[in-house]
Amino acid sequence: MNRALLPMLIALGGCPENEVAGTFTDLGSFTTDADGVAVVTWEAPEGVVSTEVFCGPYGYDTLATADDVKDVDGNVVYDDEAPSDGGLRVGVMDDMLPVLIPVSPSLEAAAGVWTLDMFVDTSDLPTTVSCGMVNRTGEVSAKNKVDVRIVFVGVDGISEALNATSAEADESLQAALAGLGDLWSSLGVSVGTVSYADFDGDVDTYSSVSGYEEFGNLLRTAEDDAEITFFLVSDIDLGDGASILGLSGGPPGIAGHGGTSKSGVVINVANIVDSPDQVSLIMAHEGGHFLGLYHPTEKDLSGVDPLEDTPVCEDADADGALTSDECAGNGSENVMWPTAQVGTATSFSDDQGWVVARNPIASPE
Amino acid sequence: MFHLLLPLLLAGPARADEALRARVVDLLSGLESSPSAADWSALGAGAEAELLAIAADSSMLPTQRANALLALGNFPTDRAHAMLSTTLGDASANVLLRRKACSGLAQGWGAAAVPALAAALGDGDVQLRQSAAGALAKVQDPTAVEALRARLAVETNASVKQVIEKAVKP
Numbered sequence: 001m002n003r004a005l006l007p008m009l010i011a012l013g014g015c016p017e018n019e020v021a022g023t024f025t026d027l028g029s030f031t032t033d034a035d036g037v038a039v040v041t042w043e044a045p046e047g048v049v050s051t052e053v054f055c056g057p058y059g060y061d062t063l064a065t066a067d068d069v070k071d072v073d074g075n076v077v078y079d080d081e082a083p084s085d086g087g088l089r090v091g092v093m094d095d096m097l098p099v100l101i102p103v104s105p106s107l108e109a110a111a112g113v114w115t116l117d118m119f120v121d122t123s124d125l126p127t128t129v130s131c132g133m134v135n136r137t138g139e140v141s142a143k144n145k146v147d148v149r150i151v152f153v154g155v156d157g158i159s160e161a162l163n164a165t166s167a168e169a170d171e172s173l174q175a176a177l178a179g180l181g182d183l184w185s186s187l188g189v190s191v192g193t194v195s196y197a198d199f200d201g202d203v204d205t206y207s208s209v210s211g212y213e214e215f216g217n218l219l220r221t222a223e224d225d226a227e228i229t230f231f232l233v234s235d236i237d238l239g240d241g242a243s244i245l246g247l248s249g250g251p252p253g254i255a256g257h258g259g260t261s262k263s264g265v266v267i268n269v270a271n272i273v274d275s276p277d278q279v280s281l282i283m284a285h286e287g288g289h290f291l292g293l294y295h296p297t298e299k300d301l302s303g304v305d306p307l308e309d310t311p312v313c314e315d316a317d318a319d320g321a322l323t324s325d326e327c328a329g330n331g332s333e334n335v336m337w338p339t340a341q342v343g344t345a346t347s348f349s350d351d352q353g354w355v356v357a358r359n360p361i362a363s364p365e
Numbered sequence: 366m367f368h369l370l371l372p373l374l375l376a377g378p379a380r381a382d383e384a385l386r387a388r389v390v391d392l393l394s395g396l397e398s399s400p401s402a403a404d405w406s407a408l409g410a411g412a413e414a415e416l417l418a419i420a421a422d423s424s425m426l427p428t429q430r431a432n433a434l435l436a437l438g439n440f441p442t443d444r445a446h447a448m449l450s451t452t453l454g455d456a457s458a459n460v461l462l463r464r465k466a467c468s469g470l471a472q473g474w475g476a477a478a479v480p481a482l483a484a485a486l487g488d489g490d491v492q493l494r495q496s497a498a499g500a501l502a503k504v505q506d507p508t509a510v511e512a513l514r515a516r517l518a519v520e521t522n523a524s525v526k527q528v529i530e531k532a533v534k535p
Contacts, residue, residue, distance in 0.1 A: 204524035208464075208492050210499070234492070235461060241435050241468030241500075242399030243428045243461070270461050271426045278426065285396055299398070319407070324391050325384075340394045 023360075024224070024257050027131040030055065032120055037067055040116040040131050044072070047137040048109045050358045054254050055118055055131040056096030057261065060213045064097045064120045064129075066090040072112025080119075087306045089294055091250065095216050095261040100252040103292040104306040105354050134256055134360050141364035144357050145192035146184075146291070147227035148177075151264075153199040153218070154207030155232050159273050162232070164196040172272045172279075179280025183335055183346065184287070188353040190365060192227075199231070208235040209247075209266055216261030219249050226256040226361045228287050229264035236268045243268060245278075245340055246286040253290035255360035265290050278342045284335050285345075291359045293352050295338045296331045297322060307351040310334060382411075389415040393429045393436070405439040413440035417448055420462075431465040438472030446474060450481055456488075464496035471500035476508060483512035486520075494525045502532030 030038040044051040058064060069078035069088060078088040078099075087106030090099055099116055101109045120127055150173075156163045159172050167173055181191045199206065199221070206218050215236070222229040236244050249262030257263065265286045272279045294305035297313040299322045304312050311334070313327035324332040324339050331337055336352070337345045356362055389412055392400040405412055419425050419433040434452060437445040452458055453466040467485060470478035482504070485497035498516070501509040510533055517529045 202524060204491050204495075204522060205527070208495065210495075235464070238399070240399055241465065241472070242432050243435075243465070244399055245394075245396045245428065247397055268428065270428050270431075274426055282396065299395075321404070323388060325387055338396050338398065339391055340396055 023135050023137075025133050025135075027053070027133055029128050029130050030118070031128045032118075032126045034125055036120045036122065036125050036127070038118045038120065038129060040118050040129075041113050042116075042131070042133045043113045044109055044111050044135055045137055046111045048111050049136045049138060049140055050100065050102060050255075050360050051109045051114065051133060051135045052098060052100040052252070052255055052360060053114070053116055053131060053133045054096055054098040054257075054260065054262065055116075055129040056093075058095060058120060058122070058127070058129055060094045060216065062120060062122045063092050063094055064118060065092045066097070066099060067117040067119045069099060069117070070115040071107075072110050072114060074115075077107055084303050084306075089306050093250075093262075094212055096254070098250050098252055098254050098262055100250075100255070100292050100359075102358055103252065103294070103355055104308075105351055106306070106308070109358070132257065134254070136358070136360040139364055140357055142188055142357070143190070143365040144188060144362040145190045145365045146287070146356075146359075146362050147192040147194075147225070148180075149195045149197065149223075149225065149227050149229045151197050151199050151221075151229060151231045153231050153233045154203035155234050155269055158234060158269055162269070162272070164198045167196040172276045175276035176269075176272060176279040176283065179277050180283045180287070183280055183284035183348075186335075186346070186353070187288075187348045187356050189356055189362065192363075192365075195227075206231075207233055208237070209233050210237050211239050215247055215266060216249075218266060219261050219264040220259055222258040222263035224256065224258040226363070228253070228290050228361065229258075230283060230287070231264055231266045232269045233266055234268070234270055236266055243270065245271075246282040248286040248289035251289035251294060252292040252359075255290075275342060278340055281335065281340055281342055281345060285340075288336050288348070288352070288356070291356045291362070293336050293348075293355060295336055296334050297327065299323075299338050305336070307349060307355075309349045309351045310336075385411055386415055389419065389433075390429065393419065393432045399432070400436065402439050405436055410440075413437065413442065413445060416440070417444065420448055420452070427459055427461050431459075431461045434462055435465040435469045435472070438469035438474075441473035446470075449473075453481055453485060460490050460493055463490075463493055467493070467496045467500040468503075471503045475504050476506035479504060479506060479508045479512060482509070483516075486512065486516040491522050491525060494520070494522070495528050498525060498528040498532060502528070 032038040042053045087104035248265045254262040296310040311331045313331040416433040449466045
């Protein structure tokens with residue numbers, strides 16, 4: 001939803017419950033010290049269910065992360081010296097840094113002032129970042145829905161009718177969306193309203209996303225609606241030439257606030273005719289990232305998610321890397337497993353459902 | 366005695382092949398990450414045969430076949446070169462496969478791949494031209510730059526021109 005339209009919709013009584021576009025707040029600018037640290041504070045309201053702060057843009061040649069995050073009582077709830085401890089995760093991000101609470105049941109959102117000590121890794125110091133926040137208040141339900149917007153980015157050559165006009169009749173796409181609903185059902189989430197649009201930008205460039213800058217620029221075209229925007233493309237290549245299957249802004253994505261490099265998800269649909277089920281899995285997985293979920297265990301053993309009920313896979317053969325076979329029964333059945341295990345990765349955990357139920361763009365069904 | 370051992374002798378390599386195939390397919394199926402040269406090296410020389418088989422197998426998914434073609438750049442043998450060249454030159458092949466063949470050729474054969482990549486710059490498919498230009502940009506050789514400059518003079522598509530201009534920028 002365009003924010004310019006919001007007052008009109010409110011006046012007409014047409015703003016739906018949990019519409020987060022209206023809860024976006026511009027926090028203004030924050031300047032780092034000489035060491036590159038900006039102290040960002042934001043206030044979550046009474047009755048908060050989830051709160052997300054985000055700062056940027058600072059471009060693609062600069063990375064930023066959190067030195068630490070403090071809760072409303074001043075307790076450090078995230079420390080980059082021990083990033084896998086506790087119930088919060090903060091990535092090392094180009095261009096825009098999001099911090100979402102909660103991403104696990106062990107750290108719930110609370111009303112009051114939160115503090116992010118944001119570290120911007122640039123030699124051009126001090127520097128200034130702009131920050132905003134999105135808060136969700138209201139009820140939390142066991143059954144929720146997430147609205148979905150599908151943007152076709154020059155993929156109509158992959159199947160006969162992969163565009164906004166013909167999407168409802170495209171068997172492969174509809175099978176993929178039905179599969180997405182099946183996979184998300186174990187999260188307690190259904191696919192809500194589905195809308196379709198054709199990308200109106202430079203299709204020749206963005207149909208095949210090449211590198212993080214193109215990825216971020218494509219996501220910037222997402223709108224402010226309380227939904228996940230899935231950009232369907234014919235290929236994604238992050239610079240080494242290889243095709244990857246999907247990529248989410250963040251994680252977590254910036255919920256319900258468009259115009260940032262973390263405002264959506266890109267899905268490679270090169271396999272949609274041969275395997276709509278794989279596209280279902282990619283959408284469920286990348287959508288899960290957008291909503292605040294992480295890989296149960298990283299395949300390079302670099303970390304685990306902050307949830308207690310997802311399995312941690314051990315490196316049984318001590319070769320420094322995990323394979324799907326090695327983690328059979330111990331993580332590779334989870335939809336958030338980092339390899340596309342179609343037909344095997346079919347489940348989410350209860351904690352994963354707990355997190356998604358509280359995301360700013362999820363709403364009670 | 367031998368007849369008792371035969372099944373074991375046959376089963377051993379078969380299981381090993383199955384395990385290797387599973388490992389290769391796993392590497393080709395990453396959601397957000399792609400395997401490194403070290404990952405392929407760790408699998409040993411047997412990985413090349415698996416990659417060739419996957420690249421040629423129309424029952425595999427397009428991205429798996431495409432990534433297999435790219436990965437063949439880590440195994441610069443004559444048969445890998447033949448597979449990549451044939452795929453790139455086949456105008457009826459899935460363009461995703463042809464695009465990854467560009468990258469594989471550049472990675473594995475460097476300057477020797479320039480003629481094939483330069484020819485692909487003239488293809489009618491915009492995305493193939495983008496890939497050919499990107500692959501030539503990765504070849505550290507004056508002949509690659511020469512081919513890119515020649516194409517820039519006649520290229521009409523803005524996105525392809527952008528890739529070429531970025532590549533030839535001093």
